[in-house]
Amino acid sequence: MNPLLARLHPYPFERWRELTRDIAPPAGLAPISLGIGEPRHATPALIEEAIVAALPGLASYPSTLGEPALREAIAGWVQRRYGVTLDPGTQILPVNGSREALFAFAQTVIDPTQPGATVLCPNPFYQIYEGAALLAGARTAFVASDPARHFAADWDAVDEATWGRTQLLYICSPGNPTGAVMPLAEWQRLFELSDRHGFVIASDECYSEIYFRDGPAHGPPLGSLQAARALGRDDFRNLVAFTSLSKRSNVPGLRSGFVAGDAALIKAFLLYRTYHGSAMGPVVQRASIAAWSDEAHVVANRELYRAKFAQVMPLLEPVLDVALPDAAFYLWAGLPGGGDEIAWARGLLAQYNVNVLPGRLLARDMPGPNTATPANPGQGRIRMALVAPVAECLEAARRIVSYTEGLR
């Protein structure tokens, strides 16, 4: 067996199931899950119709590069969304959802023969980054997000030696679970660090289309390609962006996304993917062309989230340390007094049959003393995914209010 498999950590949902195995929630209250971040709004008809229309295309193997029409549709979307022109021939690849691509990219980029090969991850973070790093033969290092600075990563806490060993940096903007969007100044700093130390940046942007405010100060989340272009990095050197249809178009079951950026990295990734056998099926390619070419369903989807958050926030704000995020569909809420969130979430499930995810399960303990942030940046926080219909989310919020009042 591959010994690296033994280094993987149990997935947070698995750990949470273990931690709640002994709980029997009240049978009289319908279960409500705010635990899993799986979109639950309806898939647009235009995507389903495109799937049906594409069914005759199954009789041939697809290429790993994808149909030119798909890469052109993606380039068109990137142009409209970010004002960035990409070469569909060399700077874009279709992927089967961003998860597999985020994983596979580390296998392409990491050189485990270098001493101390390191992958730097945000903390809290999407668990795939860690598994990807470990199975690529690298070690992980973490950068805590700082609640006092709108959950910005504490880059100052990374020492020079760690930067020197870093081969790959994962960025998640908008962030899961914090919902924070990284501003241009921070991108500039990371690009400078990447130039100095030679690491690659994988920018996970799968929540880019779910945001809550409009206008010049708070427009759509800044994309990494957009940031690179604004800073004159026209070749996107050492940068690849990961974008997905799952959340944008409510098709987590379709498994469709794309990567875009540095042509040299895309070329290496294409080579890896050819051997890995991860070409996108022709039906999914056709459905994806329909999805990337339409924006009306994305606007409507965003409106559903906005309306939902607008109704839920006034209920939760008085009882939890929580604010409307920049983007994504999570609330990363602090408990009053920063209590033990595992005990808190167990109590909520036991008394009110509402599932939330304790913050510690989404983060790792940070080594060394750090007085500004707790040892584990998830401590004292819970993640709530507002993916269920609005009535269900409101009912969950009311139960949380009753629960917190009962704890006083």
Ligand SMILES: Cc1ncc(COP(=O)(O)O)c(C=O)c1O
């Ligand atoms: C931060 C983040 N990145 C990537 C993904 C993967 O999404 P998909 O593989 O559906 O594109 C998820 C899914 O929940 C996520 O939360």
